[in-house]
Amino acid sequence: MNAVRQFGNGVFSMNGREWSLLVACLLAIVIFSVASPHYATSGNAATVLRNSVELLLIGLGMTLLLAMGGIDVSIGIVMGLAAIAIGRVLGADGNPALAIIVGPLVGALLGCVTAAVVVLGRVPAIVGTLGLLGVYRTAVFVLLGGQWLSGLPSSLTNLLATTALGVPVPALVIAVAYLAVWLALRRTPYGLHLLAIGNSEEKARLSGIPVIKVRFITFVISGVLTGIAAMFYVATYRNVEMTIGSTLALDAIAAVILGGTSILGGRCSLIGTVLGVLLLRILQNGLLLIGVPSLWQPVVTGVLIIGVLGFEAVSNRFPLAQLRRARA
């Protein structure tokens, strides 16, 4: 009777993987606190959370993409393009309302472009988005004309880097985004269709699922979340540099996989993604504070990805893990 209820799970319900991620976060915090006197301060905690905002939003979209058996390695530069658009609008007349509309809009448009290539064009997601990554990277250079977009007006910052009802606006937006994605995934037909496609596109089609529509929509959702992330980026830094978003896709994929979402699709965890993002940012921040140059951050992320996937591949070979999975 008590078969694993991996399906009826609640908004924040956690499994073993997610609890161990939480423990890993706490452990990292303890270790860094001991190692560095600058670590355990409220200022630093705020920095870690601040640094997690964009990755949390993009990670939610990436979770959906991976669960569907898709991926988007261009997502960081998509955020860069959205940030440029926001910066230009903001620089022109300083109207934050317009800037807030432009972010998600450009994100949605670029999501449509990705979907057109990957879904309608039937190019495998990893290859299609890699191609777009090349195109977009050059687009960023051309649009910025070799110069940073800097000294942007503070109007957007005043709007987004504040608190509403005593809660920081970014936290509020992330909470709403999380809840919306969770509802879509666990409480609507869309979520079932997404997971079925991640399991097997062919079987999903045979079951009468509108595969193309679901895949297209998911790339657009990911684009919108990325556009919102760009908004917070511009609000925080008030500039857009040439290398914007260059490690974001790597970070997002690492955090999502760390959180227990299957790289092969069909299985995902939103709370796992949140914890994965936090762990990643805690590690990156902590290593910086104990004196490891930031140059090494992508190395840490890369090693984490390989470590997690390698561990899963090895542990799947052991009969015990298989038995446990069979009973799940």
Place this chain on the structure above:
Amino acid sequence: MTETFLVARNIAKRFGALTALANVDLEIRSGEVLALLGDNGAGKSTFIKILAGAHPPSDGELVIEGHPVAFHSPKDAAASGIATIFQELALSENLSIAENVFLGRELKRSIFGIPFLKRKEMRQRVDGLLKELDAHISDPEAPVGSLSGGQRQAVAICRALNLNARLVIMDEPTAALAVAETRKVLALTRRLAARGCAVVLISHNISEVFEVADRIVVFRRGRKVAERLAADTNHEEVVSLITGAHPDVRALEKTN
């Protein structure tokens, strides 16, 4: 109980110069298990693909309850109440039993224009179906990936029933199953017919066929060569019909 559900008249299927099926006349009745037998390449699979809407026939017509039908896709066939359970079941292992049964046709309620799943209702419906089929699956929330081959067949049958299928076509449902599982699936097949469903079963296992089928049709080289009530024939006769050693088949093949 055994009213005619579907009549196939003079069905033929040609792939270029190759005639896969010719002059097939067949009646499929509600509440009856009809077994299609024949060697590999005899035309059984081609015939059920025509029934399932996967292939259009080159010739002949299908009549459902007196009305001629033309299927252009499996969706058309499904709309006419025909469900096919293929050997490689189209189930999603990562979803629950209830989710699989309703996949693509979920029950939902609209809140602010957003379609939300009626999970409780779907679960109860599937629970009822599983009990009715006596499928020995206690938890409709369990993932299909955790089920045995026979239990997965039961889920596929539930799915067909839930789509209000009036004809269920089963393509070698026991081919990959252990003995005990095979017994369960055969029992399921009988219960399906008892519910008033028409069942078409393809199988290579003749003793199995005798156990569940009311009628047996033998295909050979793209033609229907024999039709027998299971009660009126025996194992040896059926084998000789399949291999072509039976005098009736020889006579038929001489005249052609």
